Amino acid sequence: MLQESVTRINFKEIxxxxxxxxxxFMMPFTFNIATGLGFGVISFVILKVLSGKRQEITLTMAIIALVFLAVLLTN
Incomplete structure (x- = not known):
């Protein structure tokens, strides 16, 4: 079931x-759902900034990414 979800990602919009x-990918490897979500949120914000789509990042998303980053760096 999980494999089907991953194979449906077309990677056109990096x-x-x-x-x-x-x-x-990170949820099972870190054995923690929150850590997997953290990696996803942080990578979303970083990739949107690097691709020049900064306007698509909401203030809430930026704050959540900073909180996840702080938590990951302190562990």
Whole structure:
């Protein structure tokens, strides 16, 4: 079932699809759903900024990414 979800990601929009993949990929490898979500949110914000689509990032998303980043760096 999980494999079907991953194979449906078409990776045409890298700044959106890579965070989906990282979220799905990191959950089982970190044994923590929250950590997987954190990697997805952080990568989403970073990739949107790097691809020049900064206007697609909401203030809430930026704050959540900073909180996840702080938590990951302190562990």
């Amino acid at each position: 700044s959106t699809d890579v965070p989906y993949f990282l979220t799905i």
